Amino acid sequence: MSASTVIKGGVTLAVIAAICTTLVAFTYRLTEERIDANEQALLERSLQPALSGLFYDSGVTESKIIVPPPHDLPGSEAAIIYRVYAQQEPVAALFVVSARDGYAGPIRILVGADTEGLVTGVHVLEHRETPGLGDRVESTKSDWVKQFEGRSLLDPTPSEWAIKGDGGQFDQLTGASVTPRAIVKAVKNTLVYYDAHRDELFADAPAESDQQKEVP
Ligand SMILES: Cc1cc2nc3c(=O)[nH]c(=O)nc-3n(C[C@H](O)[C@H](O)[C@H](O)COP(=O)(O)O)c2cc1C
Numbered sequence: 507m508s509a510s511t512v513i514k515g516g517v518t519l520a521v522i523a524a525i526c527t528t529l530v531a532f533t534y535r536l537t538e539e540r541i542d543a544n545e546q547a548l549l550e551r552s553l554q555p556a557l558s559g560l561f562y563d564s565g566v567t568e569s570k571i572i573v574p575p576p577h578d579l580p581g582s583e584a585a586i587i588y589r590v591y592a593q594q595e596p597v598a599a600l601f602v603v604s605a606r607d608g609y610a611g612p613i614r615i616l617v618g619a620d621t622e623g624l625v626t627g628v629h630v631l632e633h634r635e636t637p638g639l640g641d642r643v644e645s646t647k648s649d650w651v652k653q654f655e656g657r658s659l660l661d662p663t664p665s666e667w668a669i670k671g672d673g674g675q676f677d678q679l680t681g682a683s684v685t686p687r688a689i690v691k692a693v694k695n696t697l698v699y700y701d702a703h704r705d706e707l708f709a710d711a712p713a714e715s716d717q718q719k720e721v722p
Pocket of ligand 1: 609610635636637639640641671678679680681682683684685686
């Protein structure tokens, strides 16, 4: 084989490699954009159960605050707050927080509340509670979380923000009061935080996304 044949072969291979690399990079860019859009849509949908009965026209995920620990919200991991608007006016906030005292560890929950402090919905996002016992707090398994809708720090009074077995107003689950107790406490403490920080949370303009905001 002559030297020129070897060089030609090498150049051909290099050209093919370059074309393949470009194609892979191009496909990756296209797919990445589609995956981002799908993830965004999925996230938006997953937040809706905590916004029942509320009119809003902002993309919920567009106005997100990540609150790194330590903070005054329930849980020791970072909390997330999504601010929700209608015609540029604040209408609600969604909190992703953790109830610390679950039976089998922290329970990640989503708590929505309108600007008056009325709960628009609670949704259990992630937990390790026991199937058939604590897992009945999931909205696919029972309506247990529905009882928070429309409640606030004034209804019931703060001392009655507890399960019935502890003298409060919230139903527990038969044979499983540890999980409901943890969630009731976390929802209440989220409302307490919201009450104290509402103005601060909505102080800046809508849609300044993914901020790491200095909130306690
Ligand atoms: C193996 C096992 C798993 C349990 N899992 C849970 C659970 O996920 N959530 C819960 O609240 N209680 C769970 N319990 C029950 C609690 O230990 C506790 O007895 C119960 O929450 C008390 O509820 P009660 O006050 O209605 O009797 C579990 C108990 C056992 C033995």
